[in-house]
Amino acid sequence: MNYVIIENALPADLLCAIAAAIQAGPFECGKNTAQGMARTAKSNLQLSSEVHGQLLDRIGMAIYSHPVVQAFAIPRHIGRPIINRYETGMEYGLHSDGAYIHDVRTDVAFTLFLDEPDSYQGGELVIATTAQTFTFKLPAGSMVLYSAGELHRVTPVTSGGRNAVVGWVQSRIRDAHQREIIAKLSLVPRVLSQDEKYTELATQSGQCIQDLIRMWGD
Incomplete structure (x- = not known):
C-alpha cells in the first residue's frame, strides 16, 4: 500500500x-x-x-x-x-x-x-x-x-x-499507482538541486515530472 x-x-x-x-x-x-x-x-x-x-x-x-x-x-x-x-x-x-x-x-x-x-x-x-x-x-x-x-x-x-x-x-492524478510514481520521482530533483554540478539534471528531472502530470492528469 x-x-x-x-x-x-x-x-x-x-x-x-x-x-x-x-x-x-x-x-x-x-x-x-x-x-x-x-x-x-x-x-x-x-x-x-x-x-x-x-x-x-x-x-x-x-x-x-x-x-x-x-x-x-x-x-x-x-x-x-x-x-x-x-x-x-x-x-x-x-x-x-x-x-x-x-x-x-x-x-x-x-x-x-x-x-x-x-x-x-x-x-x-x-x-x-x-x-x-x-x-x-x-x-x-x-x-x-x-x-x-x-x-x-x-x-x-x-x-x-x-x-x-x-x-x-x-x-x-486519478490513478494511485501513477501518483506513487510521481511522488517517488519528486525526490530526485530535490536531492540533485543540493549540488550545483547536478543543476541541469535537477531541472531535467523536474521537467519529466511535470510532463507525467500533464500526461496522466485529468
Missing part, C-alpha cells in the same frame, strides 16, 4: 484552536455523514460543522498547502475535513469511503491524530489490503495519507477518548 506519514502536520496555533473547539463542542452523531453500508458500521461523534465551519476550512487549507501533501496527493480539491471523536465503546467497522463526498472525488484519505497514543486504549486505524494489513496509532499532530479506495476500520476504543481530523483529497 502506498502511504505517507507526516509528523507535526499542522502549526501549533491551529492545533490549539482545534483543542479549544473540541472542548467547547457541540458534537453530533457521526452516522449523519456516512454513506451506504458505512452507516451501520459507524459509531462515533463529530464536531458540528455549522458551529466550527471556519476552523474546519482553515484546517483543510493548511493540509492542502503542506508540501508533502502536494507531492504525495497532487491535490486538485480538498473537501471540508471532519473532526471526529470516539468515546469508550465506539468504533468504525470495516468499510470503504464513498467515491464522492461533498462533490469531491475521494482519491486520497487522511487521518490526523490529535491525542497521544497512551491517553486512550484501542482506536487504531487499520487498513486492510489484499496483501497486507497496516495499523496506525500515531503521536498527536501526526497524519497518515493513503489511497481512499482501501478497506479500513477504527478499532473499538476501550478506555479514554480518541479525537482525529479526517478528510479526503481529489487528486489531479
Whole structure:
C-alpha cells in the first residue's frame, strides 16, 4: 500500500484552536455523514460543522498547502475535513469511503491524530489490503495519507477518548499507482538541486515530472 506519514502536520496555533473547539463542542452523531453500508458500521461523534465551519476550512487549507501533501496527493480539491471523536465503546467497522463526498472525488484519505497514543486504549486505524494489513496509532499532530479506495476500520476504543481530523483529497492524478510514481520521482530533483554540478539534471528531472502530470492528469 502506498502511504505517507507526516509528523507535526499542522502549526501549533491551529492545533490549539482545534483543542479549544473540541472542548467547547457541540458534537453530533457521526452516522449523519456516512454513506451506504458505512452507516451501520459507524459509531462515533463529530464536531458540528455549522458551529466550527471556519476552523474546519482553515484546517483543510493548511493540509492542502503542506508540501508533502502536494507531492504525495497532487491535490486538485480538498473537501471540508471532519473532526471526529470516539468515546469508550465506539468504533468504525470495516468499510470503504464513498467515491464522492461533498462533490469531491475521494482519491486520497487522511487521518490526523490529535491525542497521544497512551491517553486512550484501542482506536487504531487499520487498513486492510489484499496483501497486507497496516495499523496506525500515531503521536498527536501526526497524519497518515493513503489511497481512499482501501478497506479500513477504527478499532473499538476501550478506555479514554480518541479525537482525529479526517478528510479526503481529489487528486489531479486519478490513478494511485501513477501518483506513487510521481511522488517517488519528486525526490530526485530535490536531492540533485543540493549540488550545483547536478543543476541541469535537477531541472531535467523536474521537467519529466511535470510532463507525467500533464500526461496522466485529468
